[in-house]
Amino acid sequence: QAVEQKTGIAKSQADYQKVYDAIAESLEVEGYDDGSVAPVLVRLAWHCSGTYDDKDKTGGSNYATMRFKPESAHGANNGLNYARDHMEKIKAKFPWISYGDLWTLGGVVAVQESGGPTIPWRAGRIDGFEHHVTPDGRLPDAAQAEDHLRFIFNRMGFNDQEIVALSGAHALGRCHTDRSGFEGPWSFSPTTFSNAYFDLLLNEGWKWRKWNGPAQYEDKKTKSLMMLPTDMALIKDRSFRKYAEKYAKDEGVFFKDFSDAYSKLLELGVPKAQFPSQSWHMGGEAK
Ligand code: DDH
Numbered sequence: 001q002a003v004e005q006k007t008g009i010a011k012s013q014a015d016y017q018k019v020y021d022a023i024a025e026s027l028e029v030e031g032y033d034d035g036s037v038a039p040v041l042v043r044l045a046w047h048c049s050g051t052y053d054d055k056d057k058t059g060g061s062n063y064a065t066m067r068f069k070p071e072s073a074h075g076a077n078n079g080l081n082y083a084r085d086h087m088e089k090i091k092a093k094f095p096w097i098s099y100g101d102l103w104t105l106g107g108v109v110a111v112q113e114s115g116g117p118t119i120p121w122r123a124g125r126i127d128g129f130e131h132h133v134t135p136d137g138r139l140p141d142a143a144q145a146e147d148h149l150r151f152i153f154n155r156m157g158f159n160d161q162e163i164v165a166l167s168g169a170h171a172l173g174r175c176h177t178d179r180s181g182f183e184g185p186w187s188f189s190p191t192t193f194s195n196a197y198f199d200l201l202l203n204e205g206w207k208w209r210k211w212n213g214p215a216q217y218e219d220k221k222t223k224s225l226m227m228l229p230t231d232m233a234l235i236k237d238r239s240f241r242k243y244a245e246k247y248a249k250d251e252g253v254f255f256k257d258f259s260d261a262y263s264k265l266l267e268l269g270v271p272k273a274q275f276p277s278q279s280w281h282m283g284g285e286a287k
Contacts, residue, residue: 011096013280016105016123019094020282023109026090036191037086038110039173044083045107045266046169047076048100051138052268054157059138060269063128064099070130076139079179100125104266105282111262112283114172116193117255120263120279125270142182142228143214146237149230156268158261164234164243165257166265171197175226181214184226195255198248200225201235 027038048066051059065071072081087102094102101123108119140152153163171194175182187196205220206227217227234240247254263279 011123013277013282016097016101016280017282019090019097019102019105020109022090022093023087023106024113024283026086027110027113033174034185034190036114037083038114038191040079040083041086041106041110042169042172044080044087045104045110046166047080047139048103049265049268050156051134052156053134053138054155057269058132059134061100061104061266062125062270062274063132064103064125065128065130065133066103067099067127068130068133070136071133074136074139076136076141079176097123098125098127100127100270107262107266108282110172111169111193114191114193117259118281118283119259119266121266121282122275122277122279124275126274140230142180142230144230144233146233146240149233149240156265158264160239161243161257162261162264164240164247165254165261167231167234168195168197168247168254168258169193169262170231171195175216175228177213182216182226182228183213184216184218184224186225186227186231188225195247195251197231198244198254201227201231202244202248206232 023041027036029035029037033039048064049061051065053059066077066080066084071077072084083106087106091097091099091102104125105121108121111117111119138152138155141148149163150160158166170186171190171192173190174185177183187194187200189196200219204225206217207220209216209218209226215229217232219225234244247257
């Protein structure tokens with residue numbers, strides 16, 4: 001087996017801060033969706049990490065295996081070529097950074113610069129090979145419900161509270177018919193990270209949308225917002241619902257729990273010995 005690529009761990013936090021700044025500067029893209037690539041970068045960081053299996057320790061963000069054909073072609077990753085191509089422009093400026101570090105740092109920048117909490121992050125992931133690709137089917141299927149959510153996220157090592165907290169990322173972004181088949185944003189401000197997702201989920205009236213696409217909900221009032229069946233499971237299931245209610249009431253609690261869970265997500269599959277340091281707070285002031 002070939003020697004794995006250099007990690008760049010001889011670099012300091014200041015070096016990674018330069019990458020952070022370059023990503024932050026690149027987020028606004030006129031004419032793309034709602035004017036920002038932040039949501040799709042949050043999704044790239046999540047999908048490159050969420051393949052982890054806590055039993056056999058395969059998958060996760062360590063090897064950035066979405067660079068390889070079998071994984072980039074997995075249905076759940078449709079549209080992420082846009083995010084990966086965007087990140088190639090950053091990689092060209094900082095060729096020493098590993099893809100796993102680049103993509104996960106992209107998620108951190110995108111959350112923080114969209115007004116979300118500080119996400120503790122550290123460098124140390126290494127580029128792997130095609131044989132590290134995990135089988136299709138490790139990411140959630142939006143058409144399903146609470147049993148599926150627990151099956152998928154327990155495998156990664158997440159509990160009910162963490163599942164609900166992580167799902168709050170859907171305050172950002174939208175569904176695209178040419179990517180997932182679903183359509184529309186979850187919130188009225190899809191480039192702002194907030195607890196709006198939980199507030200809307202609990203306090204808007206929702207009904208099935210009548211259309212030719214896959215089964216999804218729309219809000220009764222404006223018909224401009226959407227929820228996936230898996231989103232709705234978070235208020236139908238009693239254990240999930242108590243966290244959704246907590247996060248709708250208190251954005252501070254949501255921010256803290258999201259920060260902990262997203263930070264944990266981004267480190268899945270990375271052997272602790274690969275991290276040379278404690279987590280860093282990149283970017284501006286800690287929130
Ligand atoms: Fe998600 N997500 N996600 N999601 N996700 C989609 C978009 C975005 C599910 C399905 C979809 C998380 C959990 C789940 C983001 C972040 C996170 C889309 C639409 C589908 C479908 C894709 C498209 O058409 O472009 C399901 C199912 C789950 C689940 O079962 C829990 C989590 C945990 C995160 C996270 O980041 C922690 C973001 C952001 C988007 C918006 C992307 C965009 O381009 O805009």
